[in-house]
Amino acid sequence: MTIDIDPTTAAARPDTAAAAASPPVIAVRGAEKRFASGTQALAPVTLDIRAGEFVSLIGPSGCGKTTLLKLMAKLTEPTGGSLRWWGGPFDQVGKPDRRLAFVFQEPTLMPWARVAANVRLPLDFAGTDRRQAERRVAEALAQVELTAAARQYPRQLSGGMRMRVSIARALVTEPDLLLMDEPFGALDEFTRNRLDEDLARLSWQQRLTTVFVTHSLYEAVFLSSRVVVLAARPGRVHATFDVPEPYPRTEAFRTSDRFALMCRDLSLLLTDASVASRA
Structure with missing residues (x-):
């Protein structure tokens, strides 16, 4: 399920057109995660992260956002399915144009x-x-x-x-790929908004591919070129949501009618994901 919001005036992030014809930076293919306790954190997930995208992962508690991010960083292994980085195995990560960095919740x-x-x-x-x-x-x-x-x-x-x-x-x-696990969640709203603006600018200027975990739908809309909404029990992709807004992004976008509309529509998707998680 994808929602597109008036793309006619949207500016693409750098190189996204060319990236569409190249292998994904990360290709997740039916990846699932079951812990030793028997809890299935992720149902089979299939997802592509393209060069130049800023993708946020959002969803109710227990939907596997951090688990999926750790799979992308190879900090944990899938119990089913597979992942590919730049079209190949993880051992090529670290080579020129294929560097990965991870930012944790705490500094x-x-x-x-x-x-x-x-x-x-x-x-x-x-x-x-x-x-x-x-x-x-x-x-x-x-x-x-x-x-x-x-x-x-x-x-x-x-x-x-x-x-x-x-x-x-x-x-x-x-890095060419930046993975971030809810880094601003503990900060006050003013500081968080400022860091969101800085991160959007840096990611755009550095031509980074970024995957960002957050609980805030407002943060997800402000930062992302695409939002992936997850449902829980077990974690799975419920919907994707495109944010065709030009970069860099500033306070003018955050206070615009376009932003309010996108936040409303993403909120409806999150409500649907919460209902699906309880089903």
């Missing part, structure tokens, strides 16, 4: 290390040349507007700033 920063050292951590693990690493850290901090905080410690930062550090740590690896 998980090292409290004893300064901001710059926290951001540099994945480059240290990779053995990146120190001069190159420092350049990339400076670029990543500039992208999230934290250059002035480079020598501060996490305890000196607000919750929103700590999350920016976590995002910078993902960006420093120069």
Whole structure:
């Protein structure tokens, strides 16, 4: 089920037309997940994530959003079906133009290390040349507007700033695919809206393919080129919802009639998904 809302004036995210003819960045084919307890978290899910898309996963509690995201990151294995990354197995991830980064719900920063050292951590693990690493850290901090905080410690930062550090740590690896597990859920609405605007801009500028888990339908509409609505017990794709709005997105979109209409329609789909979850 797909809802399209007046695409006549919509601008595509970068390279989405060309991406339609190439293998998906992630191809999920009948992937399911059953835990050792016997609980089936995901029924067979088939889903394509195309280059340049910003896809949000949304649905009622227990619908398997985080489980599906972890399958995409290969942080857990499916108990059925398969996944492909850029048309091949996961062992090619990390090669040029095929880099993946994951942002967790919590910033998980090292409290004893300064901001710059926290951001540099994945480059240290990779053995990146120190001069190159420092350049990339400076670029990543500039992208999230934290250059002035480079020598501060996490305890000196607000919750929103700590999350920016976590995002910078993902960006420093120069990813092509960014997976984010509800990173702004614990923040106040003002900070969350600001970070949503920054993320939409960064994803668009960096030509990232992004998969984003959220419980907020407003956040999903604001950020996404496509929203995947999941139903629960077991988790499964209930509907997809296209958001054909130009990027970058600003407060003007959030306060527009178009935004209100899309939020209303997505809310109806979420209601349907909740009913399906109880059936």
